[in-house]
Amino acid sequence: MEELLxxxxxxxxxxxxxxxLSAPTDPEEAEKRITLIRRGLAWQIERFRNHQAFHENxxxxxxxxxxxxxxxxxxxxxxxxxxxxxSLKLTKKGKPLFNRQxxxxxxxxxxxxxxxxxxxxxxGEIVPPLVDMGVFTQEGKVxxxxxxxxxxINRFLELVNDEMDRFPADRPIRIIDFGCGKSYLTFILYxxxxxxxKMDVSITGLDxxxxxxxxxxxxxxxxxYDKLHFELGDINGYTPDGPVDMVIxxxxxxxxxxYALFNAISWNVKLxxxxxxCQHEVNAQMHAEHLSLFTRYGLIQERMAALITDSIRANLxxxxxxxxxxxxxxxxxxxxxxxxxxxxxxxxxxxxxxxALEEVRTALEEFHIQxxxxxLLVK
Numbered sequence: 001m002e003e004l005l006x007x008x009x010x011x012x013x014x015x016x017x018x019x020x021l022s023a024p025t026d027p028e029e030a031e032k033r034i035t036l037i038r039r040g041l042a043w044q045i046e047r048f049r050n051h052q053a054f055h056e057n058x059x060x061x062x063x064x065x066x067x068x069x070x071x072x073x074x075x076x077x078x079x080x081x082x083x084x085x086x087s088l089k090l091t092k093k094g095k096p097l098f099n100r101q102x103x104x105x106x107x108x109x110x111x112x113x114x115x116x117x118x119x120x121x122x123x124g125e126i127v128p129p130l131v132d133m134g135v136f137t138q139e140g141k142v143x144x145x146x147x148x149x150x151x152x153i154n155r156f157l158e159l160v161n162d163e164m165d166r167f168p169a170d171r172p173i174r175i176i177d178f179g180c181g182k183s184y185l186t187f188i189l190y191x192x193x194x195x196x197x198k199m200d201v202s203i204t205g206l207d208x209x210x211x212x213x214x215x216x217x218x219x220x221x222x223x224x225y226d227k228l229h230f231e232l233g234d235i236n237g238y239t240p241d242g243p244v245d246m247v248i249x250x251x252x253x254x255x256x257x258x259y260a261l262f263n264a265i266s267w268n269v270k271l272x273x274x275x276x277x278c279q280h281e282v283n284a285q286m287h288a289e290h291l292s293l294f295t296r297y298g299l300i301q302e303r304m305a306a307l308i309t310d311s312i313r314a315n316l317x318x319x320x321x322x323x324x325x326x327x328x329x330x331x332x333x334x335x336x337x338x339x340x341x342x343x344x345x346x347x348x349x350x351x352x353x354x355x356a357l358e359e360v361r362t363a364l365e366e367f368h369i370q371x372x373x374x375x376l377l378v379k
Contacts, residue, residue, distance in 0.1 A: 003096060004068060004071060004088075004096055005064065005068070007088055007098045008064050008067050008068065008071075008077075008088070009064065010098070010100070011077065011079040011086040011088060012064060012067070012079065014327055015081035015082050015083070016038065016079050016081045016086075017037070017038045017080060017081060017082075018035070018036065018037055018038070018080045019035070019036040019043075019067070019077065019078070019079045019080075020033065020034070020035050020077070020078045020079075021033065021034045021035075021036075021067075021070050021071075021073075021074040021076065022074060022076050022078070023075040023076040023089075024073055024074055025072075025073055025074065025075055030049050031047050033048065034047050034070060034074070036063075039057070042057050042058065042060065043058050043059075043060070043063055044056075045057070045058060045066075059162070060325065061323045061325065061344075061346075071088075071090065075089060075090045076088070076090070077089075080103065082103075083102060083103060084100050084102055085100070085101055085103050086098075086099070086100050087099040087100075087101075120154055120157045120158060120161060120192060120196075121153065121154055121157065121188070121192065123136075123140060123141055124140045124141075127191055128191075128222075128223050129184065129187040129188055129191060129219075130150075130188065133146075133149075133184050134146060135149055135153070153185065155329060156185055156189070156329070157188070157189065157192050159273060159329075159340065159342055160189060160193075160246075160271075161192075161197075163270075163271050164193070164199065166270060166271075166344075167245050167246075167270065168245075172200045172201060172202045172227070173199060173200065173201045173202070174202050174204075174240070174243060174244050174245050174246075175189075175201065175202070175203045175204070175245065175246045175247075175248065176203075176206065176238075176240065176244050176246070176247050176264075177203060177204065177205040177206065177247075177248045177250075178235045178238075178247065178248070178252055178263075179206070179207060179235060179250070179251065179253075180205030180206060180207050180212075180216065180250075181207060181250075181251070182212060182215065182216065183205050183207075183212075183216050185248075185250060186205050186216075186228070186248070187219065187223070187225070189203070189248075190203050190227075191223075191225075194225070194227070201227060202227040202228075203227065203228045203229075204230070204231060204240075205228075205229070205230040205231070206231055206232075206233050206238060207230065207232070207233075208232070208233075208234060209232075210232055212230075213230045213231065213232045216230040217229060217230050235252065235256050235259045238263065240267065243267070244264075244267045244269050245270050245271065246271040246272070246273070247260060247261075247263065247264035247267075247269050247271075247272050247273075247274075248274075249261070249264075249274045249275070250273075250274075251275055251276075251277035252274075252276070252277060253277050253278040254277075254279055254280050254281055255281055255372040257274055257276045257277070257279075257313070258313070258371065258372040258373040259372070261274060261313060261316075261317065261373055262373060262376040262377065265317070265320050265322075268345070269345070270345045271342075271343070271344055271345070272317070272341065272342070272343040272344075273341070274313075274340065274341040275339065275340050275341075276306075276313070276339065276341070279305060279306045279309045279310075281309070281371060282305040282308055282367070282371055283301060283302050283305035283306075285367075285369045285370065286301065286304075286305055286367040286368065286369050287367070287368055288367050288368070290366065291366060291367075308363060308367065308369070309371060310339050311363070312360050312363060312364075312371055312374065313341060313371075313373055314326050314341055314343075315356040315359055315360045316357075316360060316374060316377055316378075317343040318348065318352065318353060319353045319356045319360070319378075320353075321345060321348055321353065322343035322344060322345055322348075323343070323344045323345075323346035323348065324341060324342070324343040325341070325342045326339060326341060327342060328340070357378070360374060
């Protein structure tokens with residue numbers, strides 16, 4: 001079944017919203033059809049037995065292993081995203097046949113409506129930071145020109161919210177935000193976790209600019225956010241005063257992201273959310289003999305360098321025992337900084353970790369690069 005893995009990966013991209021398994025291998029199979037529907041970053045499974053529906057949920061990183069198991073019982077899988085329909089069939093000899101074709105009808109309006117209904121923050125709520133940011137009016141309505149920012153904020157909250165039930169309930173959840181800047185997402189995150197979900201959360205923002213730290217601390221005091229505070233300090237060498245559960249690093253420039261990830265790994269945090277930014281290090285180093293096509297043109301090399309950097313970071317997180325996803329944070333039309341690394345501490349097979357490191361070393365050799373995170377973790 002190993003040959004199914006790359007095909008299933010193509011069927012389960014970030015825009016896939018429905019998967020259907022059918023044609024059971026056993027004619028006596030009680031379940032003739034299984035439907036999976038995306039719910040945020042998780043999936044709802046719908047099964048029918050004796051005309052009765054049963055539902056359960058699985059996380060995104062559990063999806064492909066589940067589908068591998070189900071393909072032992074079903075001969076056909078169909079999946080849909082906003083552009084394509086995917087078909088994966090198994091022949092009588094177990095050979096996979098894969099097909100992709102454009103959807104005749106694109107369910108964009110339907111999906112947009114579903115996302116609107118599922119927003120964690122809704123219009124009508126009075127959220128003081130959103131009002132001060134100009135995203136909400138005083139009445140809690142979204143300002144029309146800020147609707148993309150509103151979607152971005154909700155997307156970020158979804159990425160965090162999906163993981164919060166994994167954290168301990170017997171002590172405050174400690175979150176560090178490296179390179180917090182003016183920290184609008186941190187304020188919104190604190191509001192959602194503390195005032196909406198009623199969780200015991202402590203958040204510390206770290207930045208190098210004294211004026212930014214003063215502004216953020218004044219805002220936290222204004223809103224009455226007692227366990228949200230900001231400190232002046234460098235990502236490299238920061239020492240927390242207790243255990244840390246989550247690290248956030250949004251748009252930390254160039255190698256600052258690497259030091260933030262290294263600290264998070266060193267502290268054995270349970271969840272890492274990182275949106276890298278301004279990635280110059282690999283671009284300045286890279287050259288390739290066999291793949292010179294990607295380094296011949298400056299603009300293409302710059303974009304390749306960013307993708308290579310984030311791919312290496314994702315693999316190194318896997319090597320260090322994190323189940324890692326590379327997800328779209330914002331639509332490309334809104335900003336080019338649309339890659340978010342979400343890494344959750346997990347018990348990964350040693351073979352998976354070794355393979356992740358081997359793939360990194362192959363890339364380093366091919367492009368003649370030595371990224372900071374690799375040097376911090378491996379050398």
